[in-house]
Amino acid sequence: MKTIFNDILEINGVIGAIFIDKNNKIKIEGYNASPEPNLNPLDLAAFMNTIGAHSETEIHFDNLRLYIRKIETGHILVITGYNVQMAMVRLNCDVLEPLIKSKFGKPTGIGRFFKK
Amino acid sequence: MQKKALIVDDDRILRHLVKKKFKAHETVFTTLLAEDGEEAVQTLKDHAISIVVTDLHMPKMDGFELLAHMSAKYPDIPVIVLTAYGSPKSKEKVLATGAAGFMEKPFVVEDLAASIIVSLEKESEGGTLHTVSIDMFLQLIEMEQKTCTIRVINKETEKKGVLFFKGGNLLDARIRDVNGKEAAYEIFSWDSPSLSIQDTCVMNKKVIQEDLQAVLFDAMRLKDEAGEDESAFQESPDEEPPPAEKAATENQAPQKTPPQQTAVEPVTQDPQQKGIAGTGPDAAWDPLMTLGAKLGSAINAGNFKTCYVDRGKENRLVLLPGDVTTVVTLEKNCPGDVILRLLYE
Numbered sequence: 356m357k358t359i360f361n362d363i364l365e366i367n368g369v370i371g372a373i374f375i376d377k378n379n380k381i382k383i384e385g386y387n388a389s390p391e392p393n394l395n396p397l398d399l400a401a402f403m404n405t406i407g408a409h410s411e412t413e414i415h416f417d418n419l420r421l422y423i424r425k426i427e428t429g430h431i432l433v434i435t436g437y438n439v440q441m442a443m444v445r446l447n448c449d450v451l452e453p454l455i456k457s458k459f460g461k462p463t464g465i466g467r468f469f470k471k
Numbered sequence: 472m473q474k475k476a477l478i479v480d481d482d483r484i485l486r487h488l489v490k491k492k493f494k495a496h497e498t499v500f501t502t503l504l505a506e507d508g509e510e511a512v513q514t515l516k517d518h519a520i521s522i523v524v525t526d527l528h529m530p531k532m533d534g535f536e537l538l539a540h541m542s543a544k545y546p547d548i549p550v551i552v553l554t555a556y557g558s559p560k561s562k563e564k565v566l567a568t569g570a571a572g573f574m575e576k577p578f579v580v581e582d583l584a585a586s587i588i589v590s591l592e593k594e595s596e597g598g599t600l601h602t603v604s605i606d607m608f609l610q611l612i613e614m615e616q617k618t619c620t621i622r623v624i625n626k627e628t629e630k631k632g633v634l635f636f637k638g639g640n641l642l643d644a645r646i647r648d649v650n651g652k653e654a655a656y657e658i659f660s661w662d663s664p665s666l667s668i669q670d671t672c673v674m675n676k677k678v679i680q681e682d683l684q685a686v687l688f689d690a691m692r693l694k695d696e697a698g699e700d701e702s703a704f705q706e707s708p709d710e711e712p713p714p715a716e717k718a719a720t721e722n723q724a725p726q727k728t729p730p731q732q733t734a735v736e737p738v739t740q741d742p743q744q745k746g747i748a749g750t751g752p753d754a755a756w757d758p759l760m761t762l763g764a765k766l767g768s769a770i771n772a773g774n775f776k777t778c779y780v781d782r783g784k785e786n787r788l789v790l791l792p793g794d795v796t797t798v799v800t801l802e803k804n805c806p807g808d809v810i811l812r813l814l815y816e
Contacts, residue, residue: 371770392770402762411781414763415814417773421766434770442610 359454360385363447368439370419374455376429379403382459392434403430413441424448428459474500474521474591479511479537480553481529489524492580499588508532512540516648519631520548522590524583527554527565538568544648546673547620547633549590553578594622595667605664606687613639613683620669625661632658635674641686643678651678652686659690688811695745695806746805748786756796764792777814789813 360372364385371386379400386392406412412423422433422444431448435441476493480486486504493502503518505511507529514520523541527534534552541550549571554561562573572586600608605623612619616639623632632654635642644655658664679686764775778790789810791797799813 394766394769398762398765398769402759402766405759405762408783409780410783411779413779413814414767415776415778416767417776419767419770419772421763421770421772434772440610440614443614 359383359451359458363433363444363451366439366443366447368436369433369444370436371432371434373432373434374429374451374459375399375403375432376459382429383455386434406430411445422448426452426455428456431455473497474594475503475518476500476587477503477505477511477514477518477520477523479505479508479523479525479529479534481506481526489580489583493584496584496588500591508534508537508540511537515541515545515548519647520545521594522549522551522587524551524553524587527552527561534565535568538565538570542568544650545645547635547645547669549593551583551586551590553583593671594620594669596670598668600666600668605659605661605666606691608666609634609641609659609683609687612636613641615639618670618672620672620674622667622669623658623661624665624667626665627662630661632661634658635672637672637674640677641679641683642672642674642676652681652689655679655686656690656693659687660694691806695809746802746809748800748802750797750799752793752795753798754795756790756798760790760792760796779810779814 359374360383363369363372364387370388371384371392373381373385373394374383376382379396381394381396381399384391406423406425408425409423410425414421414423418436420435420437420439422435422441424431424433424445426448431451433444433448435444478486478489480489483506486506490502490504493500500521503514503520505514508525509532511523511525512532515523523537525534525537532540534554538550538552541548551572551574552565552570553574553576554565555576565573571590574583574586609621612621613636618637621634621636623634624630625632630646632644632646634644634655641655643650644652644658646654646657649657681689760775760778763778767773767775775792777792780788780790782788786803787801787805787810789799789801791799791813801810
């Protein structure tokens, strides 16, 4: 599953990427840094509820940035440093959206009658 | 835009004969004349020259001095040297000073025209793009770490500028005899220019110390502040050139009219307010700030500084932490540099 984030994690300055589904559960995560951040699921769920329907949110901290993109199937969170090409991060999120949708989106048409 | 070739020779008959013969190539380039190095230096300031053809032995400022001046100030402009004293030693010396070609007198004018056309074609060997977004294209050059010389033409004013990239780094920019950031700011302000790409870069010295992003942002800011007034792209006159550039300036021949630099016009409109629809406290955003700060500490991100929210069709917001969250509502067409200033300052 981590391979889906390989391209975004290769961008200089990107520390980690997480996909959170509509139920605020982490479905995929990948990090360049070790040790990997330990996100409290309850805090994360509460935070995602406050983000709501905003299409893009970017939080600036002293040392890092957190970019959150709303997609049809949930949210993509990207943790970055300050020396990063945000245009590339956005572009990669655009590319990731259909990939994530194909893995986690509800099947439509006749597909919905079959288990994956 | 037609390219210009400058012929420098003290022999009046030869100059005019060459100009007359070159009329057959007017669809490719036009010809300008100068009778010595000094006049050539002035012509280079006044016109966007694409190639120089020069004699070596001339009064006032000879061909060697002109070559030295060209390699210091206009390294991208190819120079073809004409001489009646074509010893192998002088040829070697001339090519070592940066000349692109060497031709012995007497010569066939059509051969010279062919050499000029070959040199001019190199200007766009990597392709030509019309009506492009210059900032997007240059960011691609940076990402691809390309080494190239990009000639930019402002189609509205027919002004021509040159950008030098090595390994994706912006080394220098030039518009006629103005170079460095000042030239870059002006080039970056041109709307939908045409670009010609040459796959080589003769520059080695990094005159522009800042990275491309920083120069692009500054250019955007200056453009926003100055509107259409191009004079605001000039920097303050007391800015010292880098030492290497200063040395090159000192070594060059005395010039009759040194480039005059003008100070930046004072900005009448407060740029902080431009693009901002309103500012005020709004406690409704406090939970996002509190939970965001909590999340930040979990990933060792440090203190919460600012938050940018894109709400799709509604106005975008910048949130600033405090006892009560301050919400800055951005106008739909808020310039990028205003958002960046809010986020980073």
